Amino acid sequence: MLVTVMRGPRSFTAEDVVEIGAHGGVVAVKRVLETLLAQDGIRLAEPGEFTKRAFLNGRIDLMQAEAVIDLIRSKSDRAFAVAMKQAEGTLSKRIRELRQSLIELLAHVEVNIDYPEHDVAEMTNAYIRERCGKAVEEIEKLLKTAKEGKILREGIVTAIVGRPNVGKSSLLNALTRENKAIVTDIPGTTRDIIEEYVTINGIPLRLLDTAGIRETTDVVERIGVERSRSALEEADLILFVLNGSEPLHEDELELLGKLKDRRMIVIVNKSDLPQQIELEPIKAIVPEESIVRMSVKAEQGLDDLEGAISALFFEGQLESHDLTYVSNVRHITLLKQAQQSLRDAIEATEAGIPIDIIQIDIRNAWEQLGELIGDAVGESLIDQIFSQFCLGK
Ligand SMILES: Nc1nc2c(ncn2[C@@H]2O[C@H](COP(=O)(O)OP(=O)(O)OP(=O)(O)O)[C@@H](O)[C@H]2O)c(=O)[nH]1
Numbered sequence: 202m203l204v205t206v207m208r209g210p211r212s213f214t215a216e217d218v219v220e221i222g223a224h225g226g227v228v229a230v231k232r233v234l235e236t237l238l239a240q241d242g243i244r245l246a247e248p249g250e251f252t253k254r255a256f257l258n259g260r261i262d263l264m265q266a267e268a269v270i271d272l273i274r275s276k277s278d279r280a281f282a283v284a285m286k287q288a289e290g291t292l293s294k295r296i297r298e299l300r301q302s303l304i305e306l307l308a309h310v311e312v313n314i315d316y317p318e319h320d321v322a323e324m325t326n327a328y329i330r331e332r333c334g335k336a337v338e339e340i341e342k343l344l345k346t347a348k349e350g351k352i353l354r355e356g357i358v359t360a361i362v363g364r365p366n367v368g369k370s371s372l373l374n375a376l377t378r379e380n381k382a383i384v385t386d387i388p389g390t391t392r393d394i395i396e397e398y399v400t401i402n403g404i405p406l407r408l409l410d411t412a413g414i415r416e417t418t419d420v421v422e423r424i425g426v427e428r429s430r431s432a433l434e435e436a437d438l439i440l441f442v443l444n445g446s447e448p449l450h451e452d453e454l455e456l457l458g459k460l461k462d463r464r465m466i467v468i469v470n471k472s473d474l475p476q477q478i479e480l481e482p483i484k485a486i487v488p489e490e491s492i493v494r495m496s497v498k499a500e501q502g503l504d505d506l507e508g509a510i511s512a513l514f515f516e517g518q519l520e521s522h523d524l525t526y527v528s529n530v531r532h533i534t535l536l537k538q539a540q541q542s543l544r545d546a547i548e549a550t551e552a553g554i555p556i557d558i559i560q561i562d563i564r565n566a567w568e569q570l571g572e573l574i575g576d577a578v579g580e581s582l583i584d585q586i587f588s589q590f591c592l593g594k
């Protein structure tokens with residue numbers, strides 16, 4: 202057993218910390234815990250308590266603390282890298298700079314309020330418009346990253362759909378390199394949705410294998426088909442699988458037509474067998490680069506599919522992004538509120554409203570941005586945020 206003592210403030214929580222390294226295995230760890238918990242004044246930490254203490258002791262701000270949750274939950278290297286950036290404080294830094302510019306603006310306005318001559322008021326109004334306009338733009342830039350941020354955190358919801366027996370479950374297994382889904386030659390094998398995470402060229406996908414869509418009298422299968430349809434509704438990306446060794450079905454063509462405005466890749470599977478499918482009607486609906494021929498069984502065409510997926514998202518430019526993303530709903534809400542307050546301020550200058558009233562809008566924006574990094578937030582909000590952690594963090 203190894204005991205490490207870390208003296209505050211040079212520890213994660215900024216308090217004195219003792220770490221005990223015990224032998225692996227459940228029993229050894231449990232014994233150590235039991236011995237410790239039998240002592241007076243020792244209890245288990247609450248979920249997120251270490252990070253909460255780090256925040257309360259001013260070691261990190263609220264956004265950085267929230268990034269720790271994201272780090273724990275991240276499902277791909279890229280999501281991890283993004284969370285890491287936020288934990289380092291890059292996003293917080295941009296928020297601080299914004300707030301600083303608003304404080305300077307407020308100070309400037311304050312000085313001029315004492316000299317309410319006409320020209321000064323006009324100049325001040327113009328100045329407010331310019332500075333608030335810049336801040337609105339800066340917030341807009343951050344908000345624009347939200348969509349990509351969500352994808353990075355939660356993965357692109359990707360529904361694998363098609364008629365029974367075309368090879369959907371085989372595709373899920375091939376992409377995840379596991380045998381998670383049952384594959385048989387009996388149409389109607391998959392009844393329920395099977396969910397798996399994969400990362401393709403750094404893009405995280407939440408793959409949903411669904412029941413083959415067809416008319417059926419089987420009660421269970423019919424519920425499965427219903428679920429396939431709702432998965433289809435909510436998907437960010439559709440992988441529409443066809444069996445190339447059979448002629449195209451009318452209902453497939455009809456469904457393809459309905460989905461033509463969605464982000465979709467058509468997979469013509471079973472290319473190892475003699476081909477009977479007509480591609481012309483499909484090409485009339487889907488651009489050629491989104492049609493991929495493959496044989497899941499012979500493991501052919503997976504690279505083409507992966508290429509087509511990356512081409513559809515971020516125009517393959519995800520690599521070059523500076524990894525600052527806003528993706529947390531709390532952050533998005535506050536940024537939108539702050540932006541609205543600034544827009545109100547701009548509007549007020551145009552309506553000739555007295556400057557001391559306009560000041561209130563600017564101050565509101567400053568406070569809303571402050572809430573983002575945890576300046577003056579209520580205890581209940583703090584408890585709520587930290588309760589999302591798991592034990593021991
Ligand atoms: N020849 C050939 N057979 C394939 C290929 N891909 C899948 N199969 C076979 O097709 C059959 C159906 O595959 P599944 O993956 O279960 O098909 P599914 O679309 O999930 O079927 P349901 O769950 O019934 O909707 C299995 O026997 C697979 O081995 C392929 O590329 N070539």
Ligand SMILES: [Mg+2]
Nearest residue numbers: 369370390391
């Ligand atoms: Mg299946």
